[in-house]
Amino acid sequence: MKVLFVTPRYGPEVMGGAESAARLLAEHLALDVRFEVAAYSTCALDDRTWANELPAGDSVMNGVALSRFEVPATRQPSFFTLDKQLRRAPRQVSLAQSQRWLELNGPHVPRLVSAAADGDADVAVFSPYLFWPTVAGIQAAPMPTVLHPAAHDEPPLYFPAIGDAFVATEALCYYTAAERRVVQARYRVAEKPQIVLGIGVDDPTEGGRAGRDILGLGERPYLVSLGRVDDQKGSAMLDAFFRRYKQRRPGPLALALVGPVASTIEPHPDVVVTGAVDEPTKWDLLRDAMAAVSPSALESFSIVIMEAWEQSLPVVVNALCEPTRDHCLRSGGGLWFGSYRQFEVVVDRLWADADLRRRLGANGKAYVDEHYRWPALTARYARFLELVVERGPAAAI
Amino acid sequence: MSGGVPDAVPEVRAGAHDVEERHDYLTRVLGEIDQEVVRRRSSGDLPRRVERELDAMFLRYSPMGGDDGTLDEVLDLVESSSFIDPVVPIASSRPGGGVAKRTIRRGGLWYMGWVTHQVSEFASATSRALRVLDDRVRALRTELDAQRVPAAPVIETPWAHRPDAWWVDRALESLAGQRGRVLHAAAGDGWLVRRLRAEGLDAYGVEPRADRVVATEPEGLDLREEPLLGHLRAIAPGGLGGIVLSGVVDAMTAAERDVVVVLAAQTVAPSGHLIIHSLSPKGWASDEAPVEADLASGRPLRPRTWALVFGRLGFEVGVIEGPTSDDYLVVAVSGGGGEGRAGAG
Numbered sequence: 001m002k003v004l005f006v007t008p009r010y011g012p013e014v015m016g017g018a019e020s021a022a023r024l025l026a027e028h029l030a031l032d033v034r035f036e037v038a039a040y041s042t043c044a045l046d047d048r049t050w051a052n053e054l055p056a057g058d059s060v061m062n063g064v065a066l067s068r069f070e071v072p073a074t075r076q077p078s079f080f081t082l083d084k085q086l087r088r089a090p091r092q093v094s095l096a097q098s099q100r101w102l103e104l105n106g107p108h109v110p111r112l113v114s115a116a117a118d119g120d121a122d123v124a125v126f127s128p129y130l131f132w133p134t135v136a137g138i139q140a141a142p143m144p145t146v147l148h149p150a151a152h153d154e155p156p157l158y159f160p161a162i163g164d165a166f167v168a169t170e171a172l173c174y175y176t177a178a179e180r181r182v183v184q185a186r187y188r189v190a191e192k193p194q195i196v197l198g199i200g201v202d203d204p205t206e207g208g209r210a211g212r213d214i215l216g217l218g219e220r221p222y223l224v225s226l227g228r229v230d231d232q233k234g235s236a237m238l239d240a241f242f243r244r245y246k247q248r249r250p251g252p253l254a255l256a257l258v259g260p261v262a263s264t265i266e267p268h269p270d271v272v273v274t275g276a277v278d279e280p281t282k283w284d285l286l287r288d289a290m291a292a293v294s295p296s297a298l299e300s301f302s303i304v305i306m307e308a309w310e311q312s313l314p315v316v317v318n319a320l321c322e323p324t325r326d327h328c329l330r331s332g333g334g335l336w337f338g339s340y341r342q343f344e345v346v347v348d349r350l351w352a353d354a355d356l357r358r359r360l361g362a363n364g365k366a367y368v369d370e371h372y373r374w375p376a377l378t379a380r381y382a383r384f385l386e387l388v389v390e391r392g393p394a395a396a397i
Numbered sequence: 398m399s400g401g402v403p404d405a406v407p408e409v410r411a412g413a414h415d416v417e418e419r420h421d422y423l424t425r426v427l428g429e430i431d432q433e434v435v436r437r438r439s440s441g442d443l444p445r446r447v448e449r450e451l452d453a454m455f456l457r458y459s460p461m462g463g464d465d466g467t468l469d470e471v472l473d474l475v476e477s478s479s480f481i482d483p484v485v486p487i488a489s490s491r492p493g494g495g496v497a498k499r500t501i502r503r504g505g506l507w508y509m510g511w512v513t514h515q516v517s518e519f520a521s522a523t524s525r526a527l528r529v530l531d532d533r534v535r536a537l538r539t540e541l542d543a544q545r546v547p548a549a550p551v552i553e554t555p556w557a558h559r560p561d562a563w564w565v566d567r568a569l570e571s572l573a574g575q576r577g578r579v580l581h582a583a584a585g586d587g588w589l590v591r592r593l594r595a596e597g598l599d600a601y602g603v604e605p606r607a608d609r610v611v612a613t614e615p616e617g618l619d620l621r622e623e624p625l626l627g628h629l630r631a632i633a634p635g636g637l638g639g640i641v642l643s644g645v646v647d648a649m650t651a652a653e654r655d656v657v658v659v660l661a662a663q664t665v666a667p668s669g670h671l672i673i674h675s676l677s678p679k680g681w682a683s684d685e686a687p688v689e690a691d692l693a694s695g696r697p698l699r700p701r702t703w704a705l706v707f708g709r710l711g712f713e714v715g716v717i718e719g720p721t722s723d724d725y726l727v728v729a730v731s732g733g734g735g736e737g738r739a740g741a742g
Contacts, residue, residue, distance in 0.1 A: 193601070391599060
């Protein structure tokens with residue numbers, strides 16, 4: 001079985017998110033079930049610019065044959081004007097407007113799409129739904145395609161041009177049942193073959209250092225928030241909430257924002273911003289935290305929650321993020337906040353109640369063990385791909 | 398607070414609590430948290446403007462929709478945003494900046510105060526209106542809850558819902574060579590989907606009962622735990638080659654059945670098959686019927702009624718009674734033009 005993955009960015013430098021999940025899945029397919037796996041992507045690392053930062057050409061990365069294509073032009077400033085305009089009333093956006101949005105959102109790399117269409121893969125996997133290579137690639141592919149939308153309830157999901165990908169794909173792979181509900185509320189695609197898979201959690205590769213030492217916090221306890229430090233991911237909101245919390249609750253508790261920094265966070269004695277960290281450091285930081293916070297309202301799965309639960313850590317999530325709240329509800333492994341007041345009460349409660357922390361952490365760990373372990377997940381996905389290939393490209397009834 | 402997290406956390410292995418216990422515990426904790434939030438809000442210990450600014454940050458990157466669970470929170474945010482403060486902050490990082498801002502604020506305060514008063518009045522009236530609407534919706538809900546008809550349960554009869562039941566071969570004969578996907582509901586553990594696939598049909602299943610679907614991808618089955626109505630609503634018009642409903646319509650009320658029939662008719666392609674297996678009124682009344690038959694709000698139709706219902710929708714209908722007249726099979730073939738069909742009643 002030859003499987004092709006197409007993502008706008010690819011590589012360990014891309015932390016978290018749908019592209020990272022697709023890479024992990026590609027690598028596990030190559031490793032666990034010995035599929036012949038290829039990945040087509042761009043030379044870009046920054047999705048705000050699409051600047052070519054990595055060399056074009058072919059290589060092999062962790063068992064996956066990787067081809068990178070140069071992005072002909074960086075993102076145009078006119079995108080942001082159009083994006084702002086269309087987001088105001090997404091249900092009113094015309095097909096032409098949304099096609100223009102899609103091209104400007106990019107990365108507009110026709111060579112990548114034609115290479116994918118001309119390739120000999122048995123099945124092509126595209127993710128996430130938001131970008132030009134996904135929508136154009138699915139429509140151009142002669143082989144069966146699988147779309148991993150990584151969708152949230154956000155304005156672009158309502159743009160008509162986006163719908164072309166959902167209609168044209170042969171199959172869908174969701175991270176959670178909540179994501180499926182979001183997509184099916186917008187697109188009538190329930191009859192297509194599909195799977196709710198999620199992402200597997202790797203065994204921790206700890207570095208053996210104390211998390212507090214890494215952060216320079218001495219003996220102070222801390223909350224950890226893992227992932228891109230970005231306004232859109234809720235980082236600025238969490239930072240503001242925590243600063244206010246500390247004004248009202250002076251004490252040793254600190255907050256560690258761990259991940260590549262895309263937004264400015266003003267220095268504060270109780271907030272540590274680490275920037276991107278390596279895997280052992282990440283696991284060390286998670287292991288020693290009091291709780292993990294996922295402030296983002298726009299997650300389709302959240303691997304960092306699973307990693308926190310892997311370490312038996314309680315989690316706190318954004319109440320408006322259905323997939324992460326769903327995880328907490330199903331697992332009994334976390335709490336959520338929908339306002340500053342709730343945030344304050346939740347942190348107070350976690351601080352004061354060791355039994356609560358222990359029970360939430362244990363529940364989360366059990367949930368990960370039950371649903372999100374790699375070899376089992378890879379086997380399910382491999383069989384699903386075989387089914388999609390058996391069916392072949394969609395034909396009209 | 399003192400240094401270190403209070404009480405060291407002992408290691409606990411997974412699986413200490415079962416699913417129900419986990420859920421109960423979480424529900425209790427969340428309830429306590431909500432109560433505490435209400436108490437603190439009413440204490441007024443946080444300036445309204447500060448709370449409003451923080452909550453506006455929270456909403457800045459929020460999803461498009463929202464569900465009933467968050468309506469209260471959104472209304473709270475609307476209310477807390479309805480006050481427009483004319484007293485502009487004057488803090489400045491530049492020397493003399495604060496003095497300049499204070500002067501400007503003093504000079505413009507009468508004007509700003511007049512404007513913001515009216516905006517605040519408008520916003521406040523709007524938020525009150527929303528709260529009144531919310532109260533009315535709640536009252537309606539309470540009223541409806543008392544009159545609510547529970548969704549029809551799946552009626553599972555062991556003798557009829559098995560691969561070698563009399564009607565299964567008849568259904569397979571009808572579906573032979575059918576193009577397009579074939580949906581089975583309620584699919585259970587996939588017993589019929591397996592047989593349909595063995596006959597070369599592109600079948601999948603939907604099962605509304607929680608925890609009935611087992612992981613079946615390893616054997617190549619597409620089974621999903623999903624409510625049937627929600628699933629049918631999310632299918633493209635004419636998107637299916639066939640639908641087999643077993644144990645689904647038996648206990649439905651007229652309203653529920655009408656919705657299912659219309660949706661099913663819309664989703665079956667021209668020449669597609671809609672197949673229904675149901676207990677008959679005789680089978681429903683027998684001692685062999687499951688207890689759900691007693692508890693359900695609806696009851697099975699007589700076979701000839703199905704012929705009438707589907708006939709009105711342009712289907713060619715055949716009815717086959719079971720050997721003991723305890724159940725029957727309806728096979729309806731679409732004549733096309735399913736989309737936009739009127740109600741079945």
